[in-house]
Amino acid sequence: MKKITFLFIVMIAFCWRSNAQFTESFETEIPATWTILDLSSTNSWVWDDTPEGDGAQDGSAIARIESGYDNPNDDYLVTPQITVTSGLNDRITFYVKSRSGTFLEPYEVLLSTTAATAADFTVVLQEESNAPGEWTKVTLDLSAYDSQSVYVAIRSTSQDEWELYVDNFVNDTFPACMEPTDLIVENISNATVDFAWTENGTATSWNIEIVDITAGETVTGTPTVSGATNPYTITGLTSNNEYEIYVQADCGTEGPSIWVGPIAFTTACDAFTAPYIQDFDNAGDIPDC
Incomplete structure (x- = not known):
């Protein structure tokens, strides 16, 4: 009887916590x-x-x-x-x-x-x-x-x-490591972009995943950059290319936060060099860059 009563109490406690x-x-x-x-x-x-x-x-x-x-x-x-x-x-x-x-x-x-x-x-x-x-x-x-x-x-x-x-x-409940919010990208060039976010805890290091959408990549949850600062300048990008980026706080012994994102952007075209000639001979052929 005592075992049955104990099991009943445990089940009540489990259900209460589950439904909370x-x-x-x-x-x-x-x-x-x-x-x-x-x-x-x-x-x-x-x-x-x-x-x-x-x-x-x-x-x-x-x-x-x-x-x-x-x-x-x-x-x-x-x-x-x-x-x-x-x-x-x-x-x-x-x-x-x-x-x-x-x-x-x-x-x-x-x-x-x-x-x-x-x-x-x-x-x-x-x-x-x-x-x-x-x-x-x-x-x-x-x-x-x-x-x-x-x-x-x-x-x-x-x-x-x-x-x-x-x-x-x-x-x-709030996680031990809070996720970043308010992701922004600024100063987009043909090869770089400035990436920033709001830190909601005490993290001083972050992980970033860069996904090349034009190349058909998908998010993996594996950092492209570890130990990043906020803000962070991403370099080595391809011109006129679509990207998505994600960020994760690294709280040390408390572990990482969940990944946050994506925020999407397209890099700028390469600068034209002189002389530049475009005769538009092909109908509808207005180049993106």
């Missing part, structure tokens, strides 16, 4: 465990397995809402209840984008410590801002709510724009 985290990529639906609050009476959050623009962040489906026309949106997409436990599920991440970079969708992220009703979302986790025109990861810290049960809501406030997309929610 969640992921949701909306591949088949917006689950019934999520709550949709439609206060604008015009549009509402819906499931979409054929999103326009750049498609889903991962897989094929997303949750989205169309912008209000006569009145602004006031619509909440609410997570299941999260019982926050330090070191287990004290952060939430998701990806967000506007359907078009021309029509940016305002939204905010709110938190409730009581119930999944609009009046209870009194904590602002992220102030109203415009979702970018490309998929962007949002990371929110829930550690202040350790041992509390909370709900997190994405509230669309858009009017006369287009559509707001969200995808790939993850409720987990």
Whole structure:
């Protein structure tokens, strides 16, 4: 009997820890465990397995809402209840984008410590801002709510724009080695590019993988450059060539972060040397370089 009781307790503890985290990529639906609050009476959050623009962040489906026309949106997409436990599920991440970079969708992220009703979302986790025109990861810290049960809501406030997309929610904990964010490339020449990023932890060394898209290469997870500094100038590139680059923080004894990227760019053409002659004798033959 004691063995059975002990096993039962272990199973309860295992299930609780397993269910304390969640992921949701909306591949088949917006689950019934999520709550949709439609206060604008015009549009509402819906499931979409054929999103326009750049498609889903991962897989094929997303949750989205169309912008209000006569009145602004006031619509909440609410997570299941999260019982926050330090070191287990004290952060939430998701990806967000506007359907078009021309029509940016305002939204905010709110938190409730009581119930999944609009009046209870009194904590602002992220102030109203415009979702970018490309998929962007949002990371929110829930550690202040350790041992509390909370709900997190994405509230669309858009009017006369287009559509707001969200995808790939993850409720987990912060890794020992935080991944870099805000990757940028600058000063692109025919053979070099300056690559930079934001460090979110204490790393002072990073790994970089350079993928030659024109040559048909794909990402491998193996560094092209180890021990890079931030920023870093990549050299030895081919002119008029497409590349993607990834970066990973190296936290020493704590191990590396996950790889982040890609960020894509095309190198410039080689400079023309005099004399340069182009007679365009071949129809439609306007050279790239």
